[in-house]
Amino acid sequence: MTMHGMRGLSVFISDVRNCQNKDQERLRIDKELGNVRNRFKNEKGLTPYEKKKYVWKMLYIYMLGYDVDFGHMKAVSLISAPKYPEKQVGYIVTSCLLNENHDFLRLAINTVRNDIIGRNETFQCLALTMVGNIGGREFAESLAPDVQKLLLSSSCRPLVRKKAALCLLRLYRKNPDIVNVDGWADRMAQLLDERDLGVLTSSMSLLVALVSNNHEAYWSCLPKCVKILERLARNQDVPQEYTYYGIPSPWLQVKTMRVLQYFPTIEDPYTRRTLFEVLQRILMGTDVVKNVNKNNASHAVLFEALALVMHLDAEKEMMSQCVALLGKFIAVREPNIRYLGLENMTRMLMVTDVQEIIKRHQAQIITSLKDPDVSIRRRALDLLYGMCDVTNAKDIVEELLQYLSSADFTMREELSLKAAILAEKFAPDLSWYVDVILQLIDKAGDFISDDIWFRVVQFVTNNDDLQTYAAAKVKEYLDKPAVHETMVKVSAYILGEYSHLLARRPGCSPKEIFSLLHEKLPTVSTTTIPILLSAYAKILMHIHPPDQELQSQIWAIFF
């Protein structure tokens, strides 16, 4: 373990770690905070080393979860320090503790600007880093022109230009107006000729943001991006240090493909063909290897390529290849790949035509719904929801209902809502739909909003054929020992309106229906009581000839 020297800091950290419990820790922290406060008051007596030490101590205390607001000013003030070691601490700690909403960050703008436009490269880097990490709108307005200058300056070293690109990205995100599009289209195209892969990667991130807001201005960048991708995919001119486990800068490949996804089409046939060749090679040539990191990196590239293929609306054959690949992925043991397979299949659904091919994998997807990993279960649910149509709705909804009983609470609401929507959208017949909703209420009543049971009631009201069926079904549920309050609500409504249709069936006389409902009255909340009471009144109204005994019984409740 290398000690990178700050004895006072290490001793303090050891002290804190040796505390036996939270109270002791709090005592030690408070003591230190008191000490730091005191020393900060008498600032003239502090050596640069001590200033650094105390500011780092503050950050450490902050990381433990304690409040160090009093020290923010001190950290910011170190930014103005004349020497590198203190300045560095000031910049870094400020960017850890503060964010763009802290007012007095503004106080540092002048110092920061001086560092950016000054001749000291290391100071420039410190400033660009902090502004890139926590700069807000004001920084954007004051500093954008200076940062732009650095990015485009040929006399600046790659290190500075790399940081300037990402710093500019941040400022752009805070205020898009700072980039004058007219000027920038050419400049971005120029930046894409950059040899240094660090600068190129940063510039590509900047380009993603610019293009996502306005691809029209940046058409000239398109062929260059394809060229870059081709160069990387063929491993041409890629320095060893930019190769990751044998893969030429996978991150740059991914970023470049991301940029290409913001252009609606590729007009030039040569560029288009080149790109498709590269993509084809990635799709077909990405093998599974033993080394986890190489595997992840090559598959990161593969999945991005898939996204690009989908976006480009390739020919049917390439699309089928993609679905075939995804079909393989959703069945592998490796959970990350399974997760991504499911997620990307869901994305593919946006592209029509593939729905039928995806449905061939239905069984595997349903298996994923029961995966031990909740992340995978969520993706499976999204996919099933997306691939549902009239032909498979019954199967899918029934699977969802089955799964609902064992699903964890975090998923139940989404699960119920999706099942309800699918049931309504694709119901082969209405009685099935009523069944499904009642099952949902029975299994997950807590997560069924009022909207859902209102709709059931609407359907039943508007469909005479459904009314007897619905009444009989809800009565079945009411007969059960435990009934959810939402079930009581919907049953009371339906039985109030339509129980007379059941009157001849055993156990369904008005008296029996009334007592079945009435025994729930003490168990329900005030929102349900009016529904029950209206039900009693309606039941009475439907009895011909009137039943005096039942009538007096019910009137007694009302009066």
Next chain:
Amino acid sequence: MIHFVLLISRQGKVRLTKWYSPYSQKERTKVIRELGGVILSRGPKLCNFVDWRGFKVVYKRYASLYFCMCIDQDDNELEVLEIIHHFVEILDRYFGSVCELDLIFNFHKAYYILDELLLAGELQETSKKTVARLIAAQDSLVETAKEQQGSISNIIAQATK
């Protein structure tokens, strides 16, 4: 983009946090507690991605530490997983087989290194060699300043004897 980076131990102790989106102090505490709970309760054989509050969190456990990065829904998950690994490899190289204790006592170094790896929530440098060189240069700048400080103090001490 990466909205924040969080390193927590198996007991939920924070070893490093860096925020690239504006989260207030209160929000940060809440996020750490909530997300920490979610991540630490996940078993070993599960995937490295979690849906959380409309974002995705990519995480990986290295010995006793969980490295977590919060990204947007449509970001490339595997790419970020390898950014985490890239970070770990750089730390490993710098500390010489890094362990949690290194990051506890030298957390300030970890922040310096992170600042060369990520900027504005994006990957800044993909060459480990370059990052190592940059950090070494920074270290020597600090050493030089110390020495100068030392020699100036000596001169003053001599002169005022």
